[in-house]
Amino acid sequence: MASAPRIVAELGRPETPAETADRKAAASRAYRQSKTFRNLVAALLVTMAVVAVVYFGVPRGSLPDPEEADVAAAAQSASASIGHPLLVPVVPQNWRANSARLEGSMWRVVYAPPSGYVRVAQGVGVDAGWATKVLGGFAPSGTVTIDGITWDEYTIPSAARTDTVSYAISTTAGSDTVLIYGATDASTAAVAAAGVTDQILTMREEKR
Template sequence: MSKPPPIIAELGRPETPDETAARKAASSKAYRSSQTFRNLIAALLVTVAIVAVIIFAVPRGEPVEAAPLDVASIAEGVESTMESPVLVPELGDFWRANAAELQGGATVVWEVTLAPKADTERGFIKVAQAFDADSSWAPQVLNGTAPTDTVNIGGLEWDVFTPSSSDANANVSYAIGTQAGDDYILLYGSRSADSTAELAESLIPQIRTISEAS
């Protein structure tokens, strides 16, 4: 003898086949929805975990400081090429060299760009040695600026150049130059006259050597 269908409390009677099918369909839909939501949450948690591993696994050290430019080594190659001594500024604790190169053209120039090491100091000075040149070469570099005065530094007479506008002269606001045998030495940049003169003073022995070698 078959068992009579159970009475559903909400209905007060047994379910009809259609009501049973509808109830099961609704239950299945609710289950699938809950599973989709759970899967989404699980995927998000996995993603967050992977990102966290990447972030904490990557080394967080300070950037490696670039090796200082070996001006002396570069200068040796230039001396060999030009068969002549060249200036090698002493950097000491104040200066760092940002560039050092032999520039070709109508006048060949050995140039070293210096800037202060300290963050509290500003400006730059370019030390240029123009081979087989004289003071007439300097205005070509200084946008036509001619010398306006002379100054004695280390027993040598230096031409003084004061560009009227640093903006029109690649931020160059002051320059001094002197003859060294067949070459012309020019120090130009945005540092003060005193700072430029101090650098010039340190180059005097080398300038004399260049003069004697000519």
């Protein structure tokens, strides 16, 4: 004996064959969509796991520091090319030499002391206003004596600073001008000045 058609509560009557087919089709679609979503989530989790393994599992080294400049070797090479002696500053061991090169008529060594930076520049055969030009037009504000050598002193106000230069000193060395400048203070610049004292005196003697 055939069973009576199932009464659907929402309808208050038995489903028609079309409604039964629609209900089953909707259930089938919902199942497929649910399965697709679960597969998508699973694939995403697998991808994230692979990325995590690559990121945390593969060794990554930091870029090595640039090689420190060999000031003596660079000075010897540049000096030979122009036939003129160039300064090789004697500085503390914890001062790193970032660069040493001849730029036109200027030999310049850039040091990184524990704080700031210091440039030791030698203007080869330059005129009397060379240091002022390098410093952007600033004239000396006074003088300071270091190891018996008198240096012109430049104190650059913060509002007018360019290239972060805050302090500088300059003096003559034979036909050249030596300029020590940078993001530094008087005491640090004095250390650099003391490191070229003997060479400056020698160049002055040779000019006589």
